[in-house]
Amino acid sequence: MTSTPQSSDLDPAIAARLKRSADGLVPAIAQQYDTGEVLMLGWMDDEALHRTLTTGRCTYWSRSRQEYWVKGDTSGHYQHVKSVALDCDADTVLVKVDQVGAACHTGARTCFDADVLPVTQ
Amino acid sequence: MTSTPQSSDLDPAIAARLKRSADGLVPAIAQQYDTGEVLMLGWMDDEALHRTLTTGRCTYWSRSRQEYWVKGDTSGHYQHVKSVALDCDADTVLVKVDQVGAACHTGARTCFDADVLPVTQ
Numbered sequence: 001m002t003s004t005p006q007s008s009d010l011d012p013a014i015a016a017r018l019k020r021s022a023d024g025l026v027p028a029i030a031q032q033y034d035t036g037e038v039l040m041l042g043w044m045d046d047e048a049l050h051r052t053l054t055t056g057r058c059t060y061w062s063r064s065r066q067e068y069w070v071k072g073d074t075s076g077h078y079q080h081v082k083s084v085a086l087d088c089d090a091d092t093v094l095v096k097v098d099q100v101g102a103a104c105h106t107g108a109r110t111c112f113d114a115d116v117l118p119v120t121q
Numbered sequence: 122m123t124s125t126p127q128s129s130d131l132d133p134a135i136a137a138r139l140k141r142s143a144d145g146l147v148p149a150i151a152q153q154y155d156t157g158e159v160l161m162l163g164w165m166d167d168e169a170l171h172r173t174l175t176t177g178r179c180t181y182w183s184r185s186r187q188e189y190w191v192k193g194d195t196s197g198h199y200q201h202v203k204s205v206a207l208d209c210d211a212d213t214v215l216v217k218v219d220q221v222g223a224a225c226h227t228g229a230r231t232c233f234d235a236d237v238l239p240v241t242q
Contacts, residue, residue, distance in 0.1 A: 014238060027148045027213075028157055038150055058242035062128020084240055087232040088225050092162040093149075094233040104209050111208040112215040117135060119167040119205055121177035 007083055008046035010053075019091035027060060028052075028089055030071075030103065033082040039103035040111040042071070043112035044093055049084075056081050072096050077101040129167035131174075136167050140212040143239075145179055146182060147214055149173075151192075151224065154217035160224035162214040163192070163231040177202050178218055198222040 008015065020026055025043040032039055044052065044059035048068055051059040055070075058079035062069040072078030079097035086093060105109040130134065141147055146164040153160055163181035165173065169189055172180040176191075179200035182191040198219035207214060210242030225232040 010237075019186070022143075026214040029150055029162065030239055031157075031159055036152075038152055038159060039216055041148060041150065041208065042167065053238055054123050054241055056240075070226050075193060081240055081242070084238045085233040086236040087162065088235060089232075092232075094159055108209070109214075111146065111210075112206040114209060115211065117174060117205045117207065119177075120175055121202070 001039040008050055008051035010046040012048070014086075017090045018046065018049070018086070019089060020045070021091075023063075025063070026093055028058075028060065028095055030079055030095050030097050030099070031056060032099050034098075037110050038112060039079075039097070039099055039109075042069075049093060052081055052093075052095060053084055058097055072100060075101070075105070077103065079103075129171055131167040131171035135170070135207075138211045139167065139170070139207070140210060141166070142212075144184075147180075147212055149181065149216055150212040151200055151216050151220070153181060153220050155219075156227050157232060158231055160218070160220055160230075161199075163190075173202055173214075175204070175214060176207055179218055193221060196222070196226070198224065200224075200228060 028044045030039040042113050047062045048059045048061045058071045060069045078100045082096040147152045149163050149165045151160040166182045168182045169182045180193045181202040199221045
């Protein structure tokens with residue numbers, strides 16, 4: 001598989017304004033739609049965004065495995081897509097989801113629960 | 122200025138586990154601490170993270186201007202830092218802030234308000 005935009009079925013009107021990093025990806029923030037919890041950050045290429053918009057399940061591009069990754073396919077912890085938005089300069093995606101179970105592979109509800117840094121001022 | 126970790130005063134224990142992209146940065150999600158709104162996504166190098174942890178004001182690395190950027194220094198729309206966390210693999214930062222005024226340079230409350238994509242399934 002490839003992360004190049006050419007291989008994607010993403011709506012050309014969206015693809016035309018998407019601003020990707022050098023590796024063809026944009027960061028995608030997954031947020032629990034009702035509680036507002038930020039669950040995790042993944043990466044999407046055009047095709048992953050297309051699948052997220054059209055399948056109802058949040059789909060990422062795994063940078064480590066270099067393959068598409070439907071969140072929950074292994075764990076059962078699917079992210080059911082409620083809404084998707086681009087930011088003002090179209091280089092970040094915010095996906096509001098209904099998260100089944102734990103978002104984090106560690107079993108924590110979110111990926112940001114465990115490592116709180118000390119703030120001093 | 123430089124984005125290399127060596128130039129930073131970041132706690133070495135944090136710097137040692139931070140996983141940066143090829144350009145030395147990590148994505149940083151800013152979230153309104155009380156309402157849960159995702160406000161914007163910026164980028165931090167080690168020094169920007171250090172300043173965010175120690176000055177009380179969210180500081181990013183501007184990729185377009187190649188300089189540090191204290192959110193609000195121009196607009197007055199500061200982000201007062203409430204808490205900072207790394208995600209489970211230490212390659213993303215979540216900053217909970219108290220946002221003064223609009224987070225987005227367009228005047229919108231968040232950078233994700235204007236461009237909602239059609240979801241079909």
